[in-house]
Amino acid sequence: MTEALRAAHRISFSYRRSVGGALERFLSGLARAEIWGSLTKGGRVLVPPVDWEPETGEATAALVRLEDTGVVRAWTWVDAPGARQPLDRAFAYALIQLDGADSALLHVVDAGDESAMMTGMRVQAQWRPERSGSILDIRAFVPMAPGEDVAAQRLPAAEVSSARPVPIPNGSARGAAGSDRPSGLLEVVSDVDLEYAYEPGLSASRFFRALAERRIAAGRCPGCGGVYVPPHPQCPACGSGPMAEVELADHGVVTAYTVVHLPFHGMTSELPFVSARIRLDGADVPIAHLLGEVRPEEVHVGQRVEAVWADGEDLRPTWEAIRYFRPAGSFTAASTRGAVGPACDR
Amino acid sequence: MGNFEGPAQLGPVLNACLAISAGLARHVVVYRTVTEGSARKRARTDGARSSAQPTGSASGPEWITAFGGGPAPIGYALLARRHFHEYGTSREQLAQIALTARSNAQLNPKAVLREPLSLAEYLGARMIADPLCLYDCDVYCDGSTAIVLSHADYARDAPRGVVRVEAMGIAPPARAQYAQHIDLHPGERAAAQMWARSGLRPGDVDVAGLYDGFSILTMLWLEALGFCAPGESGPFVEDAKRISLGGELPINTNGGQLSGGRLHGLGFVHEMCLQLRGEAGERQVRNARVALVALGALPYVGCMLLRVGES
Amino acid sequence: MRSVAVIGFAAAVAPHPDGRSDAELLAPVVDQALMAAGVAREEVGVVASASSEFLGGVVGTVMAAFDALPCWPPRTHVHLEGEGALAFFEAWVRLQAGEADVALACAFSRPLAPEPRSILSLQLDPYLVAPLAPDPRSLAALQARALIETGRYEEIDFARVTSLRRRNVEIDALLAQPYVASPLRALDCSSVCSGAAAVVLAEGDRAKAVEGNPAWIRGIEHGVESAALGRRDLARAPSIEAAAATLGLPGSIIDVAEVHAPFSHQELIITDALGVKEIESLNPSGGALPADPLMATGLIRIGEAARAILEGDARLALAHATNGPCLQHNVLCLLEAEP
Numbered sequence: 001m002t003e004a005l006r007a008a009h010r011i012s013f014s015y016r017r018s019v020g021g022a023l024e025r026f027l028s029g030l031a032r033a034e035i036w037g038s039l040t041k042g043g044r045v046l047v048p049p050v051d052w053e054p055e056t057g058e059a060t061a062a063l064v065r066l067e068d069t070g071v072v073r074a075w076t077w078v079d080a081p082g083a084r085q086p087l088d089r090a091f092a093y094a095l096i097q098l099d100g101a102d103s104a105l106l107h108v109v110d111a112g113d114e115s116a117m118m119t120g121m122r123v124q125a126q127w128r129p130e131r132s133g134s135i136l137d138i139r140a141f142v143p144m145a146p147g148e149d150v151a152a153q154r155l156p157a158a159e160v161s162s163a164r165p166v167p168i169p170n171g172s173a174r175g176a177a178g179s180d181r182p183s184g185l186l187e188v189v190s191d192v193d194l195e196y197a198y199e200p201g202l203s204a205s206r207f208f209r210a211l212a213e214r215r216i217a218a219g220r221c222p223g224c225g226g227v228y229v230p231p232h233p234q235c236p237a238c239g240s241g242p243m244a245e246v247e248l249a250d251h252g253v254v255t256a257y258t259v260v261h262l263p264f265h266g267m268t269s270e271l272p273f274v275s276a277r278i279r280l281d282g283a284d285v286p287i288a289h290l291l292g293e294v295r296p297e298e299v300h301v302g303q304r305v306e307a308v309w310a311d312g313e314d315l316r317p318t319w320e321a322i323r324y325f326r327p328a329g330s331f332t333a334a335s336t337r338g339a340v341g342p343a344c345d346r
Numbered sequence: 347m348g349n350f351e352g353p354a355q356l357g358p359v360l361n362a363c364l365a366i367s368a369g370l371a372r373h374v375v376v377y378r379t380v381t382e383g384s385a386r387k388r389a390r391t392d393g394a395r396s397s398a399q400p401t402g403s404a405s406g407p408e409w410i411t412a413f414g415g416g417p418a419p420i421g422y423a424l425l426a427r428r429h430f431h432e433y434g435t436s437r438e439q440l441a442q443i444a445l446t447a448r449s450n451a452q453l454n455p456k457a458v459l460r461e462p463l464s465l466a467e468y469l470g471a472r473m474i475a476d477p478l479c480l481y482d483c484d485v486y487c488d489g490s491t492a493i494v495l496s497h498a499d500y501a502r503d504a505p506r507g508v509v510r511v512e513a514m515g516i517a518p519p520a521r522a523q524y525a526q527h528i529d530l531h532p533g534e535r536a537a538a539q540m541w542a543r544s545g546l547r548p549g550d551v552d553v554a555g556l557y558d559g560f561s562i563l564t565m566l567w568l569e570a571l572g573f574c575a576p577g578e579s580g581p582f583v584e585d586a587k588r589i590s591l592g593g594e595l596p597i598n599t600n601g602g603q604l605s606g607g608r609l610h611g612l613g614f615v616h617e618m619c620l621q622l623r624g625e626a627g628e629r630q631v632r633n634a635r636v637a638l639v640a641l642g643a644l645p646y647v648g649c650m651l652l653r654v655g656e657s
Numbered sequence: 658m659r660s661v662a663v664i665g666f667a668a669a670v671a672p673h674p675d676g677r678s679d680a681e682l683l684a685p686v687v688d689q690a691l692m693a694a695g696v697a698r699e700e701v702g703v704v705a706s707a708s709s710e711f712l713g714g715v716v717g718t719v720m721a722a723f724d725a726l727p728c729w730p731p732r733t734h735v736h737l738e739g740e741g742a743l744a745f746f747e748a749w750v751r752l753q754a755g756e757a758d759v760a761l762a763c764a765f766s767r768p769l770a771p772e773p774r775s776i777l778s779l780q781l782d783p784y785l786v787a788p789l790a791p792d793p794r795s796l797a798a799l800q801a802r803a804l805i806e807t808g809r810y811e812e813i814d815f816a817r818v819t820s821l822r823r824r825n826v827e828i829d830a831l832l833a834q835p836y837v838a839s840p841l842r843a844l845d846c847s848s849v850c851s852g853a854a855a856v857v858l859a860e861g862d863r864a865k866a867v868e869g870n871p872a873w874i875r876g877i878e879h880g881v882e883s884a885a886l887g888r889r890d891l892a893r894a895p896s897i898e899a900a901a902a903t904l905g906l907p908g909s910i911i912d913v914a915e916v917h918a919p920f921s922h923q924e925l926i927i928t929d930a931l932g933v934k935e936i937e938s939l940n941p942s943g944g945a946l947p948a949d950p951l952m953a954t955g956l957i958r959i960g961e962a963a964r965a966i967l968e969g970d971a972r973l974a975l976a977h978a979t980n981g982p983c984l985q986h987n988v989l990c991l992l993e994a995e996p
Binding site for chain 1: 674675676677678679680681684698713714715721723724725727729767769770771776779783784785786787788789790791792795796798799800801802803806836838839840841883885886887888891
Binding site for chain 1: 381384385417419420423424425426427428431472473474475476477478
């Protein structure tokens with residue numbers, strides 16, 4: 001009976017991207033509570049602005065400033081906002097065509113209730129008091145006061161607002177040659193925080209449960225006889241399966257090693273540490289693990305090593321059931337519990 | 347379209363060639379843009395640790411890391427150690443890859459690292475993952491590379507020199523990395539496939555771009571492509587003149603990724619095209635008519651022969 | 658162009674994560690497809706696989722899945738981070754280029770996060786869209802709203818599609834349910850699950866040697882819409898219209914069409930864009946709504962359309978696959994019984 005293992009796995013990091021060209025103009029404009037779009041040679045106004053026209057690839061002619069009012073072209077209501085969503089009460093996502101623009105901008109409408117939403121309604125941007133050059137500098141669009149409402153009507157999707165702003169001469173987008181002077185390096189930060197319930201699979205689960213019993217349960221391919229640690233559900237060489245369980249002893253030979261000096265996210269040992277490939281006796285492929293209780297300069301390819309197992313609660317169905325490998329037959333004081341990982345003797 | 351293609355960074359180039367030869371397109375743009383220079387600089391100033399893969403987890407990394415995850419330098423350091431053990435390769439020999447790249451970079455105004463580098467400095471450099479030191483690992487940059495591939499019919503209308511794709515090799519190495527086999531000959535099958543599709547031989551190659559994300563990979567490519575016997579790359583490069591600009595097989599004439607900057611593969615294709623078009627300026631190899639590009643880090647590898655085309 | 662046909666197909670879905678790894682999920686499906694095609698592992702010259710590691714969460718695990726593929730002794734293997742229909746296209750191109758006579762295209766998907774579709778929306782424009790964190794259902798709902806605003810369709814039309822595809826769900830009962838993202842209801846959105854699919858392709862003579870009716874690929878076309886949602890007319894699919902025109906679809910009669918619509922209103926947009934005169938049987942498999950193994954769903958549409966020809970139930974079949982928000986990237990494949 002093997003129950004499949006599952007572990008919480010979280011990926012969390014910040015990704016920063018610098019911006020330039022039309023995008024930088026747009027975002028730095030938002031910081032000043034201004035909305036800028038680009039004017040194409042054909043006379044269309046695109047918001048958000050772009051450096052090159054989508055259809056022709058030509059550089060856009062100029063940047064133009066628009067009012068922060070517009071019309072909702074499409075919308076959907078979000079009853080129960082998620083943690084990362086911009087508002088903490090029910091709101092609408094909407095495609096908003098700003099007055100003077102020929103394209104729509106995705107944003108949110110804070111209308112209070114779904115019944116207040118309607119395609120064709122007029123909305124106005126509500127700016128945050130503190131702005132940083134982000135699309136979120138607009139807290140939300142809000143329905144305009146009743147006196148300013150255009151009578152509700154179904155507007156054809158392609159209708160263009162009649163008011164056309166005058167292009168401002170010096171607002172040229174950064175083109176392929178002769179770039180503009182940068183106006184300060186704006187960045188957009190993306191915070192990624194994802195949780196998964198990772199499942200290594202049935203074959204791997206069997207292997208890890210055996211490790212928690214201090215057993216190394218390798219697999220032998222019924223087709224070509226290759227012995228794999230850990231076993232694969234199907235032989236990577238000949239495709240046969242399932243593999244028959246073969247118990248291996250916990251000692252073997254170093255086939256390669258490196259002394260790691262480079263810190264990295266997720267490491268579990270102090271620097272420097274020795275990462276090695278070890279071929280257990282009877283196996284046809286090496287495993288990757290750590291070496292301990294040995295000076296780095298004493299490690300060599302071909303060295304015989306044996307496993308040092310965890311004990312008590314640290315003995316779980318993971319690779320850390322084996323704390324590290326040490327030179328076989330070495331006599332050292334028992335490693336103290338609670339050590340972060342193998343520290344190379346100096 | 348797609349990622350993680352079999353032939354590594356040559357994947358999109360291969361796709362372009364296939365699309366054109368299948369009659370699906372006449373011209374294809376292949377490009378690669380990297381902003382690792384800015385991203386890394388920011389990560390350092392934030393105090394975050396440099397990281398190749400953000401696999402931090404509350405309780406999961408142990409069985410992930412052991413299956414081959416973790417930063418790239420560790421995996422390639424293990425490869426280098428194995429090569430040293432099996433063939434007696436030395437750090438001094440491996441150093442020639444980095445030193446040659448740096449002296450070429452001094453002639454490339456776009457290269458990132460251009461100060462001279464000596465063997466003594468290399469040997470005394472900070473270790474990253476023994477035996478790979480700082481100079482065995484490529485340098486990040488921001489950059490963008492684009493090439494246009496076209497149907498051969500178009501050659502006579504081309505405004506500048508034409509470079510023909512002679513052959514490509516894309517066979518994957520022995521087996522997926524996770525079978526844990528340290529394969530010291532990952533490029534062999536790809537190289538064999540490429541040579542089988544051409545009448546050219548290693549001796550015909552005038553200049554080469556051999557992936558140097560880590561210097562050990564360049565050594566492995568020299569062997570896989572047949573410029574020297576398996577395991578003999580150490581002695582082959584020991585006399586640095588051989589692989590330097592005036593030598594019998596100049597490699598990585600723009601400084602490679604070790605000194606030129608990590609353009610992630612396509613940069614080599616660009617440099618070889620410049621060489622074949624006679625546009626490589628101070629680092630021009632004389633009479634360059636055949637060039638070779640070999641890319642990839644395990645387990646994805648690919649190689650390509652280029653030659654001067656008739657316009 | 659070489660004649661290439663589909664000669665085998667298999668797929669499996671798993672409603673909940675059941676402990677199996679990618680390889681354990683994919684292996685039986687690959688074996689079944691090869692057996693259905695009468696092809697031995699050694700005969701496969703090109704393997705094209707597709708999945709999304711973002712859905713599984715652990716970088717590099719895709720390589721463990723390759724255990725299930727006939728990749729050794731070495732042959733061409735390409736892997737795409739994306740939809741299986743594109744792996745199918747890749748395999749077809751390789752056969753066109755003469756690299757082999759038999760190819761295997763497969764896809765597998767094991768979404769291991771609580772809200773898998775939201776993972777994909779992390780791939781949206783990081784500057785101006787991602788900070789607003791629109792979930793995929795909200796984006797699809799904007800498209801549904803835009804469709805209603807054209808006056809061509811109403812919510813009852815969406816419910817009709819949902820009722821047909823999910824079977825045993827009445828239109829009135831559907832309309833009585835609350836919205837999850839107005840105007841879409843929960844059942845209007847596909848049920849995401851795990852799954853795998855494999856399709857075997859073969860060139861002319863090899864395909865003719867099989868028992869049954871090979872499904873000959875008369876054409877494959879694909880195209881993308883603008884990445885900027887605000888610049889698109891969400892109620893239409895110009896890339897589908899263009900692909901359909903290239904394939905000669907307008908005015909034709911299709912026996913079986915399998916279209917990939919993860920949201921019920923999208924089925925209406927897709928069929929309008931195809932411009933065919935008549936579709937005798939649309940999504941007999943149920944389409945994407947009842948079972949959507951994200952990266953394999955499009956390949957399953959191709960497999961199901963091919964199956965109709967393989968089993969002698971159709972002479973002309975069409976498959977559609979999509980990727981990206983609001984039908985951004987679309988693939989069309991036309992299959993027929995005649996070589």
